[in-house]
Amino acid sequence: MKSIKPIFTTPAAVEEAFYDALARGDLHGLMSLWADDDEIVCIHPGGPRTTGVPAVRRAWAIVLAGRLDIRARSIQRYETLTTSVSSVIEEISVADDENVRCIATHVFVKSAGGWRIILRHASPAGDADEFAPVSTGATLH
């Protein structure tokens, strides 16, 4: 028996629920946000490519077994009617006085059951300002 999944009417709402689930260490809630699809892809920072719901769930179970404090910053979005791509700067607390900065790409698709995650690609970020945009107004909001 499959559990009922929440229906999200915007990709931003899915993304907010994603970070809420991470903050709670809620694996079930986290996985309910993904498309129920063999084709979903998740890449954790420094990790390999994970494909399909069972493998993505296993990878998250390992991540959520530890304490995780991720704050989403500077979200940029590119949206079409049925697809949304977001780029998120994440600040992750790995110790009381140490933060690691990552960059995450999220891809959401709209289905009959609302918006779902189909891809997350997260990786350690480099120097913040090295390739920063020069022009103003170049963000995606």
Place this chain on the structure above:
Amino acid sequence: MKSIKPIFTTPAAVEEAFYDALARGDLHGLMSLWADDDEIVCIHPGGPRTTGVPAVRRAWAIVLAGRLDIRARSIQRYETLTTSVSSVIEEISVADDENVRCIATHVFVKSAGGWRIILRHASPAGDADEFAPVSTGATLH
């Protein structure tokens, strides 16, 4: 005066042209594959998020100033009518006897001018088999 850009009828053709341009060190050809949009995003392995055409071009100019030998392997695709997401395992030669493995996420959108890249997120890959899918037939081809 803007130069004429090629028109690609499939995202796979854009991706092939992308790796061809990399192999040639062809910055102009490479940039012609991207959407002409303030919202494009490019993240090089270990680098920061780069947004907008001028910043993305500058970042690629630095990368292409060196010799680059990238081979695309194991491409998985998720496609809708107007958006395509691909996940690519890349083998990059950094010395005569040393290869580095990266994972790249590409997002393509269909416009009046054909398919274009709107996002590339590349990062170093971890151990290849750690989170590999267990089920068969889970790839995106």
